[in-house]
Amino acid sequence: MIRIAIKSLSQRGILQKLTISILLMAIIPLVLIIYLLRTEVGEVLLKNNVKVTMFFMICSICTGYILSRKIIVSVVRLARDMQGITHGNLSKRIKTSENDEVDMLARYFNQMTSELEKNIEDLKESKRVIQDVLLRINSAMGSDKKIDSVLELTLETLSQALNASSGTIMVSKEDKIKIMVSCGAISGIRRDISLKEEKSIIVKAYKEQKTQNVSKAGGAERLVFEKEAGFAYKSILCAPLMCKGKVLGVISLHDKKNWDNFSEDDVILIENLASQTAIAIENSRLNQHIERTYVETISTLALAVEAKDPYTRGHTKRVTNFVLRLAEEFSLDKDAKDMLKNAALLHDIGKIGIKDEILLKPGALTTEKRKHMQLHPIIGENILKPIHSLNKIAYLVRHHHERVDGEGYPGKLTKEYISLPLKILTVADAYDAMTSDRPYRKAMTKDEACQELKKCSGTYFDSKVVDVFLKIL
Ligand SMILES: [Fe+2]
Ligand SMILES: [Fe+2]
Known part of the structure; x- marks a missing residue:
């Protein structure tokens, strides 16, 4: 009977449950006793059988207790499960089986937790994307x-x-804004847009120095102007590249692949990256300017060194011509050619630190003076090292007197540690030195120098480079 009563109560509200519990616990036994007391039966029962009355009362109290406990247990369970979730276990859900307010509360809480979990997952994904991009x-x-x-x-x-x-x-x-780099489906993208083009969104972002997020619905007319005739974007997001209050250009993204519009999160990300990009562009411009000035200065110095020594006048220019022809024969790329050209121009810059009495001394040098003279590659490297982008040239300058058999200076590098540009530079430098007058000897003829190169092929010089050099002479 008690079970049936509990089961039927499980479908009722918590207030009803509580009312019924209190009725069962207190009011019903009280009414029953009062009723019995007014009847003859009651008098008899009370007089002769108090145990029966007590039995009814205990039954009522127990039933009331069980029902009240059931309500409190579900509230306690709800509180405990909620505590587990609020402590971070968002995958946990509160079990629901009944149909009262406590159960309803549990279901609402489960729903809120699911939404919270989804939002947190979205936030984690955004954070991961941002971290990945920034990294x-x-x-x-x-x-x-x-x-x-x-x-x-x-x-x-x-x-x-x-x-x-x-x-x-x-x-x-x-008076134009021009593409520096692009990515993705770029068919029809205009390579440059006049700053007078009032309808262009990119020009608007540039002139107003403000991010523009325009979709087809919001500015269909304008979207046409970023592309050549016949093409148009469906959505465009562009941010000005601002550095020190100056606008350098615009970074723009077009057409979300899922046809959505760009979101507020997208705007925040592009704005953050726009400022970093602008700083990178500005720094690069400044570095290029500094490096150009530095290279021009030391090139002038290199020419001054040559001018001081009548025996080496025109040497760097001739070496530069040789290395460029060799670089062409070896199909070196543009970067390697530029590097070789600068290295050829600057390879003897270290001679600026050699005393005139040694540099210009007629006749052979003593061992001590030769050692001093052999410092010029290291001095040259030290002159170039302060500029980070000249590190590769500094390396060539340092090692332009190495030999493939490891007997050169200053590093005594062997063939496998000498790069192709360095092998090219050493051959070109040596050939020009051989065919020029020096304070201690007369210039060799072309044939004599070629014979010398052949003789030293595989010891002083790389044999492959010597072979190619002899062909192009
Ligand atoms: Fe040298
Ligand atoms: Fe040289």
Whole structure:
């Protein structure tokens, strides 16, 4: 009977449960006793059988207790489960089996927890994307990569993170804004846009120095102007590249792949990256300017050194011509050619630190003076080392007197540690030195110098480079 009563009560509200419990616990036994007391039966029962009355009362109290306990247990369980969830176990859910207010509360709480869990997952994903983007871009900005490669990586990473179909980084030049790098589906993208183009969103972002987030619905007319005729974006997000209060250009992303519009989160991310990108562009411009000035200065110094020594006048220019022809024969890329050209121009810059009495001394040098003279590659390296981007040239300058058999100076590097550009530089330098007058000897003829190169092939010089050099002479 008690079980049936509990089961039927489980479908009722908590207030009803409580009322019924109190009725069962107190009011019903009380009414029963009062009723019995007014009847003859009651008098008899009370007089002769108090145990029966007591039995009824105890039964009522027990039933009331069981029902009240059931309510309290479900509240306690709810509180305990809620505590578990609020302590971080968001995957946990509160069990529901009944149909009262406590159960309803549990279901609402489960629903809220599910939504919270989803939001947290979304936030974690956004955080992961942002961290990934920043990590890749920071590592690119801290590397030796050229600015174009850094910007390409920045744009590609941002484009992937925001699920955009394409993107551009454009910088202003004269009265236009021109593409510096681009990524993705770029068919029809205009390579440059006039700053007078009032309807362009990119120009608007540049001129107003404000991020623009425009979708087809919000600015269909404007979206046409970023592309050549016949093409148009469905959505575009662009931010100005601001550095020290100056606008350098615009970074833009176009057409989300799932056809959504760009979100507020996307705006925050692009704005953060725009300022980093602008700083990178500005720093690169400043570095290029400093490096250009530095190279020009030391090139002038190199010429001054040559001018001081009549025997080496024109030496660097001739060596430069030889290395460039050899670089062509070995199909070296543009970067390697530029590096070799600068190394050839600057390889003897260290002679600026050699005393005139040694540099210009007629006749053979004593061992001590020769050792002093042999310091010029190291002095040269030290002159170039302060500029980070000249490190590779500094390396060539340091080792331009190495020999493939390991008997050169200053590093005594053997063949396997000597790079191809360095092998090219040593052959070109040695040939020009042999065919020039020196204070201690007359210049060799071309044939004599070629014979000398052949004789020293495989010991002083790399045999492959010597072979190619003899062919192009
Ligand atoms: Fe030298
Ligand atoms: Fe030289």
